[in-house]
Amino acid sequence: MIDSLYRDLIIDHYKFPRNFRRIESATVVKEGDNPLCGDKITLYLKVENGKVVDVSFEGSGCAISQASTSLLTETVKGKQVEEIKCIVGEFLAMLTEGKQPSVDLGKLLALEGVKNYPMRVKCATLGWHTLEQALKEIG
Amino acid sequence: MLYDVYKEFPLIYRNRGSLVYLDNAASTQKPSIVIEALADFYFESYANVHRGIYKLAEKATALYEEAREKIAWFIGGRKEEVVFVRGTTEGINLLAYTLSSRLSAGDEIVISVMEHHSNFVPWQIVTSMRSLNLKVVDITEEGDLDWKDFENKITEKTKVVAITHLSNVLGTLNDIRKVVEIAHSVGAVVIVDGAQAVARLKVDVEELGCDFYTFSGHKMYGPMGIGVLWGRYELLEELPPWQGGGEMIEKVTVYNTSFRKPPHRFEAGTPNVAGAVALSKAVDFISSVGIDNIEAQEDELVSYILERFGELRWVSVVGSPKVRKGVVSFTVDGVHPHDVATILGNDGIAIRAGHHCAQPLMDRLSLSATSRISLGCYNTKDEIDMFFKSLENVRKVFA
16 A cells, blocks of 8 residues: 555655756746645746746655655656646646546656545645746746 | 553554554543543533532532642642643643733743743743743753753843753653752742653652643543643732633622632633543543553663664664653654655554654754654553564665
8 A cells, every 4th residue: 555655656756856956047936845844845947938948846855745846847848838737737636636637647647646645645736836836927 | 561551542452453553742542531531521410610509510510629639639739729721832821921921021031942832932922022032942962951051041030931841852851850940049930841741750840849830631641622730829829810701700890800819710711621520530540550650661662662773774863862751753864754654654653753843943953854753651562563663664665
């Protein structure tokens, strides 16, 4: 049962986070945290003509929060902002409302097991809520 | 070892083998005698207290006042010195508001960095309201009170010293008699947060020499929503009321009220009578097991836990206080405490992970969170072995 939460992919992204760096020329930089657990992330987005051309993050916290944000960067890189908004919505609905995603979430499905651990959902959604805020700033 | 005590706790007994409850610093489970006392009160003796003239009201009032007497006996105080509150948090808030109302700008309140938020936040609120100074005593690298710093922070302006008896994170048992000696030398009153201590070792307020001692029922095998504030009678007598309402008055006219003497002065409104009665049964339970026996068993398990942790190079124990009681915080290399708690929880091992309502202490230790084992009288060596077996799973998952 615990394996459905800590999938190999999650552990791998926790130990070796992808796009873990700062982007000096970022269009928007957004911080997010879960003060109660101490999970913290800073998300960097570089957007050109409605497309996220580069994305990265820095942060510290539990495996779920860091792996989820690492997977986020892999997912949204190179995609149009509108498409990303749709993915964010589907991902959050999967974890918070238990909805079946209507688009293919690919590797993100590795995080589906988190929905069985209500206290940990906020860890998995931290990066995504931060992304939502960042996209609002872009307009 | 207290082999059979767990049988007194229905939730523990029924889940034996699938649940190892090691979060007793957050709240303890309840023995049957306490659960039954709650039900019995509502089945057999229910009425409001101190007002009715009929038999049932007399019975309820008698039970409530007997509970007060029992609790006074348990901590070595007098009946009229025991104020029923919701819990430690309310006890400290009551004192913060009433004591500070008599202080002047520039007066000092001294606490320590190992305090729970409940002994931090009320003081932050009242010191900013009344232009008082809040001073925070540091700890040593081992996690003991830094006595040198304590002596430096105490001045002629210090009016209140509020210190935990037993740290809910480090397990440090503070030398209250020494705190009292230093504080009283400048005429400051001493408040002790006894939330973690009262179910783990013999507490005698006269022996400690403190002025106020406060604790929660639910951390000493009693119900939630009831707690105790003990204070020296002559000090309670000087304090103004905190909340106004029924129960705490002598005579009320349209514009004026005279207040009752302590403890009733501080018990506005209908009290938690069922809670108080059941709490007195928790005292009976602790007394029947023997607080010294509980302490000895927890000491033995703490030594065993520390010994087992000592064998694991990937685990660090937080702090090494001179005297540790019942609580061990730890971190696992490369694994966040929440992940540790989730994996252990999946194996039925209930521990706490987080900042334990002690964020200033976490900052002082440069940690964002820790995992914590905290013992109760029903924990056994077998359960500690189950904990360590599950801890190996944490290693495996993150291997």
